[in-house]
Amino acid sequence: MTDSHKMGISERKEREKEQKRSLMLEAAEALILEKGLDNLNMTEVADRAEVSKGSLYQYFESKTDLVLGICNKATGLLTKEIQKVLTQDKPGIELVHMIGSTFMSFVTQHPEYFRAMKFHDNLKETSDLEDSTFLDSCSTNMQSSFTCMVRAIQIGMQDGSINSSYDPKELALILWATSHGMVSMAYQHQNTQHFNLLNELGINLKSLFENFMKMIGCGIATEAQKGNYDSQSFFETNGTN
Amino acid sequence: MTDSHKMGISERKEREKEQKRSLMLEAAEALILEKGLDNLNMTEVADRAEVSKGSLYQYFESKTDLVLGICNKATGLLTKEIQKVLTQDKPGIELVHMIGSTFMSFVTQHPEYFRAMKFHDNLKETSDLEDSTFLDSCSTNMQSSFTCMVRAIQIGMQDGSINSSYDPKELALILWATSHGMVSMAYQHQNTQHFNLLNELGINLKSLFENFMKMIGCGIATEAQKGNYDSQSFFETNGTN
DNA sequence: TCAAAAAATGACCGATAGTCACAAAATGGG
């Protein structure tokens, strides 16, 4: 038996292992959609993926690790979509808008992914030194998304569409945090059955997001640009492949 | 034995019951501060409060109910502080600033309360018809806080400090959501030991929050007011006490 | 064909939320 043959085998095994892992993740995602992350049950995940519990634990160290695996997919996907925005030849301020829209539609289209991302955020405050294969990867992905926001702002400051009196990184952080707040509200609105401000006020999400963008636009635009973005809708420019 | 005497007894009992409940809540809060909400253990809460587990469960239906009890205290306190802001005779846009600052300092000063509030948010998406005595009260409190924001905006539109092209309630919702995003970031920064954008970027929270306010100020101010709030710090105007 | 390695399995364990039969304490009329 040749070395290359051996190599072929181990490669195939690696592929199969990755496929099985992926299947298990999909089972977990489906269950999260059905019953919520808080009701996720490892035995059920195993059953759904048609493997035994022991087998599941051969692919994921723990329940935390499993959810972080989903978060890893999520942040990877989101980052890819955001990076694609940056390839477009548009004014910086418009790129910022599009990044926001991308984030928003990502969350509404993949609530279970956003749920996993919230779980990840939560972990960071709670657990003392958890170790998961996916933690680093998640952080790197998020870092990449954030860097895209910084780039968009820098582009905007270069092309004169964004007020350069702000520090780019600081502004990026503000936009990231505020977008997160908006997106969280959208998520909650979509996934909550109980009391909820939006319905009560008769406000629709789309209009809300448009006005958020308008406010941001006014807040960060240069004097020359003010008013340009007042009545445009950026809600449509979502990153649907 | 007179009726009034009987009444006196039952009132005293009610007071004592409320005191004990409060003691249990305090025990839980302390444990959350020490070990995080996710490591909160009912037996430990009982021990800390110097009662038995069974007794604890006479005062709170479930662990969820206990945490919602903390959330109830939290939202009550926050609402009180925000309402106090509104009693001041200031331009509307400044009231908006102060509400934001109040929220921010509330969270940094009472991380365990904010944690309980996040738990409450989480419940709404997860659980199918949980029943807790505190759920309604929490919602009412949050509603009150939100109403304060609407009031501040209406005041600002009246006195000409806030651009009245927005719908007041919609703008309030935007400010609420974005503030929540900023405050969440501050919370995470303060309570996370791991990887964290802020330290890495060498940005300090105070400056970040000031610039958030500046951006908001630009975004919602009337033309006449633009530039007035550019370099002011609203971070200090927190509702201590 | 068969022995060694890898993967799969599910009975089992420990932790913890929640319960309940019983005990202690408080109440109030005589």
Next chain:
DNA sequence: CCCATTTTGTGACTATCGGTCATTTTTTGA
């Protein structure tokens, strides 16, 4: 002050679920 009744307190116990591991099954490769 005593005793019956109601209220409150207690901790052993149960059920559930995350995680483990000895054993079985499958795959590998000579």
